[in-house]
Amino acid sequence: MYSFSTSVNDTIQNASPSQSDWIFHHILDSRELSLQPITTIQLPEISLFGLDISITKHVVYLWIVAVFLIITLILSARKYNKTLIPKGFSNLIEIIIVFIRDEIVKPTVGEKYKKYLPYLLTVFFFIISCNIIGLLPYGSTPTGNLAVTATLAIFSFFAIQISGILQHGIVGYFKGLAPKGINPLLLIIIIPIEILSLFTKPFALAIRLFANMTAGHIALMVLLSIIFLFKKFLFAEIAVIPMSIAFSIFIDLLEILVALIQAYIFTMLTSLFIGLAIHQEH
Amino acid sequence: MNLIFLNEQSSPNLLDVNFGVIFWTTVTFIIVLFILKKFAWKPILKSLENREDFIRDSLDKANKAKEEAENLTKISNDRIRQVENEAKEILSQGREYSEKVKKQILDDTKNETKKMIEDAKDEIEKMKEDAFNTLKSQIALIAIESAEKVIQEKLDKEKHTQIINNYIDNMSGKFNE
Numbered sequence: 001m002y003s004f005s006t007s008v009n010d011t012i013q014n015a016s017p018s019q020s021d022w023i024f025h026h027i028l029d030s031r032e033l034s035l036q037p038i039t040t041i042q043l044p045e046i047s048l049f050g051l052d053i054s055i056t057k058h059v060v061y062l063w064i065v066a067v068f069l070i071i072t073l074i075l076s077a078r079k080y081n082k083t084l085i086p087k088g089f090s091n092l093i094e095i096i097i098v099f100i101r102d103e104i105v106k107p108t109v110g111e112k113y114k115k116y117l118p119y120l121l122t123v124f125f126f127i128i129s130c131n132i133i134g135l136l137p138y139g140s141t142p143t144g145n146l147a148v149t150a151t152l153a154i155f156s157f158f159a160i161q162i163s164g165i166l167q168h169g170i171v172g173y174f175k176g177l178a179p180k181g182i183n184p185l186l187l188i189i190i191i192p193i194e195i196l197s198l199f200t201k202p203f204a205l206a207i208r209l210f211a212n213m214t215a216g217h218i219a220l221m222v223l224l225s226i227i228f229l230f231k232k233f234l235f236a237e238i239a240v241i242p243m244s245i246a247f248s249i250f251i252d253l254l255e256i257l258v259a260l261i262q263a264y265i266f267t268m269l270t271s272l273f274i275g276l277a278i279h280q281e282h
Numbered sequence: 283m284n285l286i287f288l289n290e291q292s293s294p295n296l297l298d299v300n301f302g303v304i305f306w307t308t309v310t311f312i313i314v315l316f317i318l319k320k321f322a323w324k325p326i327l328k329s330l331e332n333r334e335d336f337i338r339d340s341l342d343k344a345n346k347a348k349e350e351a352e353n354l355t356k357i358s359n360d361r362i363r364q365v366e367n368e369a370k371e372i373l374s375q376g377r378e379y380s381e382k383v384k385k386q387i388l389d390d391t392k393n394e395t396k397k398m399i400e401d402a403k404d405e406i407e408k409m410k411e412d413a414f415n416t417l418k419s420q421i422a423l424i425a426i427e428s429a430e431k432v433i434q435e436k437l438d439k440e441k442h443t444q445i446i447n448n449y450i451d452n453m454s455g456k457f458n459e
Contacts, residue, residue, distance in 0.1 A: 029298075052301060056300065059306040077322045077325045078325075080325055084332065119319075121318070121323055147300050147303035151307035151308055
């Protein structure tokens with residue numbers, strides 16, 4: 001916390017044009033893994049076929065999430081070998097799985113829900129873990145990176161198109177996008193709109209998740225920064241500290257809620273769009 | 283304070299999309315998806331389904347057992363009712379029979395007593411008659427004796443002979459027949 005405050009102090013005293021840089025330092029991706037005050041790890045730069053695929057902070061946290069998910073979920077899956085009714089952590093996982101299956105996927109996708117369940121479950125657990133890991137100390141939110149949410153949205157896009165094509169065939173699916181029995185003149189307007197909507201859906205998914213995760217973190221940082229902004233005025237600072245901490249705790253709790261809700265919304269909307277692609281007649 | 287969108291080219295932008303991150307996200311997500319699908323979702327979902335089937339089966343079985351138990355109770359209740367009815371019938375039959383027997387015995391005794399009374403009456407009548415007859419003969423004897431005594435003293439010769447004659451006549455007539 002000491003280096004944190006001094007860096008803030010420096011930026012305030014220097015009065016550089018970007019005073020908010022230190023906030024974005026915590027939110028934006030970077031080439032280094034900051035474990036202050038212990039150390040800062042420089043991440044390796046890699047390039048593949050001339051493309052820059054350097055490992056960044058968010059990639060490291062993605063891997064942490066991936067390893068965490070694989071270990072915990074496989075361990076809880078193992079428990080089912082021994083007994084039909086496992087206890088403890090597996091039970092928590094089971095509640096989430098059953099919720100996603102019965103409340104999200106079954107009602108939206110319909111009969112063929114089993115085919116899409118593994119993907120949607122992975123999406124939910126992946127996003128929720130990414131959201132939560134940003135709230136932990138030294139944590140960073142991979143879903144606060146537009147590249148990550150965009151990639152997840154691209155997966156959703158393909159899942160939606162593939163589900164529709166598997167159900168209706170390529171020709172049938174794209175024909176079914178336009179409503180039947182409509183004036184041919186209107187098709188001139190409707191066809192571009194429908195094609196556009198294919199892309200706006202995942203685009204909205206990506207932006208929604210990214211914006212929600214980023215906004216919460218910015219609010220958290222800004223509330224904490226009030227303490228350092230008032231550093232020049234001793235008594236004002238003392239007065240401002242409890243308020244600042246109380247509000248950041250409130251925002252932190254709100255962030256937990258948002259992390260859950262955004263993971264739910266992403267999964268639910270992907271499931272809904274898959275359902276819409278499968279049941280085009282509605 | 284600069285807005286995030288107006289940052290200089292050099293500083294990283296909030297809306298930057300880094301190709302490296304996209305690449306690594308894709309790789310990570312695909313690996314996680316396949317590993318979880320194979321080693322986590324498949325066994326968990328399968329055992330969840332198994333458990334649901336098991337619960338459904340158990341409920342079905344329990345329902346069936348309940349129905350069976352209800353049937354059995356119904357049957358045993360029916361049996362009990364039947365037995366009760368039978369017992370009632372047997373009881374009423376026994377009562378009827380005993381009533382009949384009682385009546386018969388009563389009738390029999392009544393008849394017998396009646397008969398006995400009648401017999402007694404007959405006997406009495408007979409006795410009476412006997413007694414009467416005995417009395418009559420006695421009376422007749424006494425009368426004859428007394429009459430004999432009277433007649434012995436008062437009968438004259440003439441009348442005496444007439445009577446004897448008549449008697450003889452009667453006797454002879456009898457003999458002649």
